[in-house]
Amino acid sequence: MRWLLLCSLSLLIASAFAQTVTLGGGNCNGITVLTSSSYTPPNWTQTADGYKTICGDGLDGPRMDASRFLAQATLGANLELIQKVADEGSAQWLDEQLASQPSYVLPVTMSIYQEIVTNFLANGGDSSDVGYRPYWSAFQYGYWHHLMTGGESQQVRERVALALSEIFVISMNSDLSGFGDGLASYYDLFNKNAFGNYEDLLMDVALHPAMGFYLSHLNNPKTIEEENIHPDENFAREIMQLFSIGLYELNEDGSRKTDGSGNWMPTYGQQDIKNLAKVFTGLGLSGVVPNEYVDGAEFGLGIWVGDMTHPMRMYEDWHEPGEKIIVGNYTIASGQSGMADIAEAIHTLFMHPNVGPFIGKQLIQRMVTSNPSPAYVARVTQAFNDNGQGERGDMKAVIRAILLDPEARTCAALESPTHGKLVEPFIRYTQFSQALPLEQYDNKFWNIGYDFWEATGQAPLGAPSVFNFFLPDYQPIGPIAQQSLIAPEFQIHNTKTSVGYINQVNNWTASNYVMANWEDQPWVVLNTDELTPLARDPEVLLNRLDVLFTHGQLTDRTRSIIKSALEPIQRGDYRDDRVRLALYLLLISPDYAIFK
């Protein structure tokens, strides 16, 4: 395999008497290379001429490594970005990414919505048919348009944001489907906090009205005994179970602690939930959209005319008074404001030693590998606990720890048979969309993603429930479960979705529509111009696709299967056909779907 060249870039050692000379990898000072032939085929931009061969320029190794890094760190990359990161180095490029300023999906969503409304009215639509806000579809359009046009500075942020959206889950599979602005605004919490502090993220999530609606702590009243009203426990349960500490006490390396009898130790009990539920009382909408029903928000007002893009506010009269003893026997004193109660509860959860391993391990699983070693998890936990400057919860430190860890970067780790993961279907979609030139008549990348969602089960904020698309500990039946390994993404890889995905790939490649919309805008299609010149020689085409999609790990067997499929295609627009078939076969192959 070509990538091996990076790992085993050898030192050429001259005789024992002479000094050691290192050649290759760009070290070529003072060398003159003479070859018997320096023929360069016309129109070929890259050649293995004598000089490059000795000095290692243009060797695939660094590019494959960069490609692999970008597959972990981003939602997809084209050749130009891969080359840039190969030249600059992953660590340095990552630093630049972490220093970037966020850009947001909500403004894009609203701008697209305005255009849709304008077109609707211009085409004779009735203004009374225009609702208060966009639906989920505009959020999908906004998400994709932002992804495709947001620029290089957002690459890593977008990947981390998606991973966070699969932990702090809300879903369009609910009445939130009618609140595209709320969905976009909620998603932007991840864009905002991806490189910030985890405690801020947890607080922002707790106060967002979309989450308030989804887990029903919006308009959650204090106890009213006479009417048998008790605080709703939904959010209190999930903020512990899913968003911070999980069900069981954990060691730094992610393993569960056991008591004297070998049992796992629950982090909280039923009473803890009840008491924490009291903390999350009194939150209501902070505002309304222009409407003919109410002038302003009040406690109890539903979301129909609510402002779903600003945090909820506290209505003290509806907040449960008195002290609350929450997880870990921590007492929140009585007599303070509702927001002070909430801040203290969030801080208590944040300080729990479980957070590092609980969240850290899931982020490793989303970005790098399904079964990280305990030591890897421990290193990420340590970065969460202290970023090196005494700060706990610094997401930048966590992301660096995840992506630059030897287990993510080195070939030794890659060789391990338990290393690897199934690439999420949605990420396969974004990778395709960003690896190759796509075209839309007006440069609008409004993708509704509905067919893909139906076919594979995935879309941003499209999980079936608060438990995400798949559970963090899912084990598919077969050799993976037999070896006590985990592979969460397989939970949505079944007889229907596996073929559903393949048929989506057929749309992108053979049928040539990559993104569709329901607004009568032209669809987004694949442009094969970059690849068709390479299709005369399938070997060359496959080398390019290997850089883009399989990071040097395209096996000889798969390569030869694809070549055999391409060779008989020789008539008509054969190069275009070959490109499409090669892409199709590669994108459905195990070599691509499984990321090592």
Add this chain to the structure above:
Amino acid sequence: MKNISRRKFIGQLGCGAMGYATLYNSLINMKAINAAAMANSAVAAAGDYKALVCLMQSGGNDSFNMLVPRDNASYQVYANTRSNLALPQEDLLALKGTNNSMQLGVHPSMTAVHQLFEDNHLAFISNVGTLIQPTTKEDFNSYQQKLLPLGLFSHSDQSQQWQTGFPHERSSVGWGGKIADMIHDMNTNQRISMNISLSGTNIFQSGQNTIEYAIDPYNGSVGIYGYGVTDEWNVFDRMRTQAIDSLLEYNYQDIFKKTYADVIRDSRDAHIEFESALSQSVIGTSFSDNYLSKSFEMIARTIAVQQTLNVQRQIFFVDYGGWDHHDEVLQSQQDMLPVLSTALGEFYAALQELNMTDQVTTFSISEFGRTLTSNGNGTDHAWGGNVLVMGGGVKGGKVYGTYPSLELESDLEIGGGVLIPSTSVDQYFAEMALWFGVSSSELGTLFPNLSNFYSGTGAPLGFLTI
């Protein structure tokens, strides 16, 4: 609009629309993951054929307007309690017999269901719901969580519990999946899952070792587009087919690659077999052109070729969702109940055509009934509700369980028109499991709380011929 009524207020407290297919996951009990696979049933490969058809009404069906008291005294109570939501007495379709000294009727639009009942092919089970143990009003008011199902009144929790039979802990392993785990050897053909879904992934049919085979109501099984082409001129698709076969027919060493490829290969093989069998399946009975009827038609066509497919036991699942009627319950039910009723009638007629009525039992589930009292023009989440079951093996023409008094502040009413169930879903499900071929010794594994309601080996409720 300063004073918001409490009911409207509660109605706005976070209620998801349930019109989508039930793609559910939930946190699995860690012990369930690590448990060994269930032992297969002692019953040998069945010579006979049986199918269970689970019809889910996601959202929580307002089933006290589906099954309604009609004698003057009890109708009066009903009308008082349900106020502006009460159906007119003269419109109810009269059901024969009585339950709990009440004469009952069915929603005026459900003419097919009414006829099936009168012909003894359909029965109702009344006031069924999730329970850990028999529960009184005092139990409920003492607010001891241990005695009550988790997440009462929550869609996701209750929906899960109707599908898992586990009200006491979170599980995403369905009892339909567990049955398939237990008795899958009863099917000669092991290549197609015992569990077939018309509504995608669902908890009910997910077992430890079983996942559902998802098919489409209109097209049947989903195949790889462009695969299997043999036309000389179509080089592209021929090469595609050849390459896919090569990619799939390989024993991958890497366990992740192997798992990925195995699923696709199984899907490809099952599709070929399924599509081929279905193409020979023709049913004369006509079905309405809507998602639900078409789903039942696809089920009927699948059952028609069970011999070709060489399967002896099948569990089907179809979700007809959208019942979460916090608003406009009368109009919504007027639109949706006839669709349901007609589909059941068409399905039964198709089974008669196939001469297989005795072998197929269709049953409804819904995560909860709805509040008896009105919130304006709709109802909110409640608990106990009424379900129906249909088939040749059903001792139809009767209402099982105990139809409750609809008086507010009755012994079962815990406020807001919510009724504590008097029959547990465990009893309901266990009877169908027994009929289907699960031995009584295995019922406790499926439904751990069953023994709180029923012991012995006979039928828990008596609505099926076991």
